[in-house]
Amino acid sequence: MEKAHGVVWDLDDLYRGADDPSLAHDIESLIGLAQEFQGKYYGKITAPDCSADLLLQALQDYEKLVESAYRPYAMANLLFTGDGRSDKYKALVAKVQDALTRFGNETLFFALELQKIPDESLQNFVATGKLEPYRHYLESLRLFTPYTLSEPEEKVVNRKTLTGKTAFVNLYDEFTATFEWQLEIAGETKTLTQSELRELHRSPDAALRKKAKTAHDGRYGEHALIFSNIFGNLIKDHANEMEARGYESPIQPTHLKNKAPTEVVQTMMDVTSANNSLVQRYCRLKARMLDLPKLRGSDLYAPVAKSEHKISFEEGRALVLESFAGFSPEFGAIIQRVFDENWIDAEVRPGKRGGAFCYSVAPSLHPYVLVNYVDNLDSVYTMAHELGHALHTVLASESQSLLTFHAPLILAETASVFGEMLLTRKLLSEDPNRETRIRILSSKLEDFFGTISRQTMYTRFELDAHQEGGQRRLSADEFCNLWLKRRDELYGDSVDFLDEEKWFWSVIPHFIHTRFYCYAYTFGALFVLALYNQFEQEGSAFVPKYRDLLAAGDSDWPAKQIEKVGLDFQQESFWQGGFQVIERMLDELEGLV
Ligand SMILES: [Zn+2]
Structure with a gap:
């Protein structure tokens, strides 16, 4: 079969489609379930008479409750990723996100109370052995205790997130999902999706690769106003929140969440950058394999074999x-x-x-x-x-x-x-x-350089962007300059990049979706x-x-x-x-x- 035609997932385990009445029912009953949970446990976890048994029961009930929220959320998101153009799915995602935010506010007290259990009481509970499955969960949750705000403050943050951070992320997703390209290929004008266009970055035809890369990155450049606004606002939003919570650096919450010691990540990134010469050595070798005097940015993903055979x-x-x-x-x-x-x-x-x-x-x-x-x-x-x-x-x-x-x-x-x-x-x-x-x-080396060296370069750029953009609004050109600085450290003079590639920072969804995710790849x-x-x-x-x-x-x-x-x-x-x-x-x- 061509391009896996007909290989489509079956979401029936979740619900029978967007119109399944039980999907609407599950979304509507979320708040009630959360309120029930709140009625049962509010104030009980930090109360002096809390016991290991009560805490265990609460954790198990909490898991059941959260799962009832994850199901409709997963369904909405999977439908939307399957077809980002559908207004029905967009509306569904918005509806679930709204319900989930209210759900989050009703259940917020629980994590806050878990964070506030006095150390001594918690040690006694853990010593009973009953909480062993949750020991590490509790330990890691409590890493955030010094940075957690009061319950009313956390609730306001959550509510504002929906029309703040989340709105910008959704705008990015919905906007880029509309992208299509008209490209002349062998005398014929074709309409291409993002995936199809990116496939051409791997074409054996150097001119076509260049055309595809120019069109792809250029499109992001045409909308630089939107992308620099989205990214800039997310950065500023994060900076404000960091300040309110008392974090020392924009990446610190990610390290805490990853349970990665800051020094370990630093060592990893330093060792990686010290090996940038391997990337440059490979790029020069690749130019030789392609019979080019020097590699262009659009050649980075070119196939080295003359004819790449198809794999069905x-x-x-x-x-x-x-x-x-x-x-x-x-x-x-x-x-x-x-x-x-x-x-x-x-x-x-x-x-x-x-x-x-x-x-x-x-x-x-x-x-x-x-x-x-x-x-x-x-x-x-x-x-x-x-x-x-x-x-x-x-x-x-x-x-x-x-x-x-x-x-x-x-x-x-x-x-x-x-x-x-x-x-x-x-x-x-x-x-x-x-x-x-x-x-x-x-192919394997390109993969490693992509996941190790390039992702470290992304992280260095992202750190720079948060450092600068946390203080003041950055223009699209300033984002480009920060990008070019880190990119050139990685590739040195081993590659001639196209001018349009300066926009590539706006192509990477991780900067928008999951801040500082990239070092996890490295x-x-x-x-x-x-x-x-x-x-x-x-x-x-x-x-x-x-x-x-x-x-x-x-x-x-x-x-x-x-x-x-x-x-x-x-x-x-x-x-x-x-x-x-x-x-x-x-x-x-x-x-x-
Ligand atoms: Zn992965």
């Missing part, structure tokens, strides 16, 4: 399945279910969100995977990545509950990137001829390289340790989870080790070329 969805599916099954039959069986039970939406169609994601709602529900499969090797890698996430969710769902099944952000990309390594292993073992090796090695990829090294040394003895790591979800500090597999992320060598693996791959590729 069926072939891609088989490759991914076998990669996981070859590591562990249990993993293979879980991936098989994703396809058999229609947890995945893979076809390309107008209005569908570009890119890819895996959405995990609750441990009682399976994950939902979205990809835009376009019959090439990259699509297969994207699928391996997202299915790695799905595997992670399924394993964590078995042993964790709603509050602890989502891996902390810095470990969230573990199974996904490891899944890509398993695919690489499978591909290299199958067809070791020179052409194929070149293709796979360069963390994930370098951590996976360390894990993969371990797997190569230990063989099958490694499999159960890795499985336990995934099943642990968010039940302990990342440092401890990493220690359990025998690694220490405090050390500079832990991070540098990843670059040694990369350098070996680069050496091999240079030899082959």
